[in-house]
Amino acid sequence: MAGPGQPQAIDAALGELYPDADCELDFTSPLELLVATVLSAQSTDRRVNAVTPALFARYPDAAAYAGADVAELEALITPTGFFRAKAGHLIGIGAALDERFDGAVPGTLADLVTLPGVGRKTANVVLGNAFDVPGLTPDTHFIRLANRFGWVASTKPDAVEQAVGELFPPEDWVQLSHRVIWHGRRRCHARRPACGVCPLEGLCPSYGEGPTDPAVAATLVREPRG
DNA sequence: ATCCCGAGGG
DNA sequence: CCCTCTGGAT
Secondary structure, rough: OOOOOOOHHHHHHHHOOOOOOOOOOOOOOOHHHHHHHHHHOOOOOHHHHHHHHHHHHOOOOOHHHHHOOHHHHHHHHHHHHHHHHHHHHHHHHHHHHHHHHOOOOOOOOHOOOOOOOOOOOHHHHHHHOOOOOOOOOOOOOHOOOOOOOOOOOOOOHHHHHHHHHHHHOOHHHHHHHHHHHHHHOOOOOOOOOOHHHHOOOOOOOOOOOOEEEEEHHHHHOOOOOO
């Protein structure tokens, strides 16, 4: 089997490259992680972590979000982008948690995706990092790299989650997601993958499709905390 | 200019 | 499938 290569070997190599790969959002409860993850949509961890301390202090529980003043909430989350949609989502989440989940964040995929602003990707982040429920996170990076690695040809999140899930045991899914996503953000970019500073030569079917001169590739690496 | 660990709506 | 929503970093 030439195409998929050895998934375990790729995961191991990424584990050596990113030994500290984890969720970069700051949170101390499932609700905080849920809120931070909703704010992360098309944003960055740095910008989210910059606003969450004040946000969490102002809105300590679901009821606080449900009763929030829209303008005040929008002002607090403005730097994360898409603030109007996100503010509406957070207020809707607060109301939904109070009405249907006794004020607590539900710990199942089926329940989480019924919340406004929460899709499959956001739900899996919350499940994997706040509830220790095994789950893959098929975001844009994960899908792109799963395609490049030859693990699956489809670009649809459901198909990617299914196919990759069969290549790895559930206990690996959360860590695998973080490693693959970190690699997508730091080296294996959409437009110019930095193959020259990637350890997957001989393992990745797409190796060499980006700059392979180490000096050039090094200029493309995005360091952490961005 | 281009991208960001997306989601909702048409 | 398409489109829109947003500010910030590079």
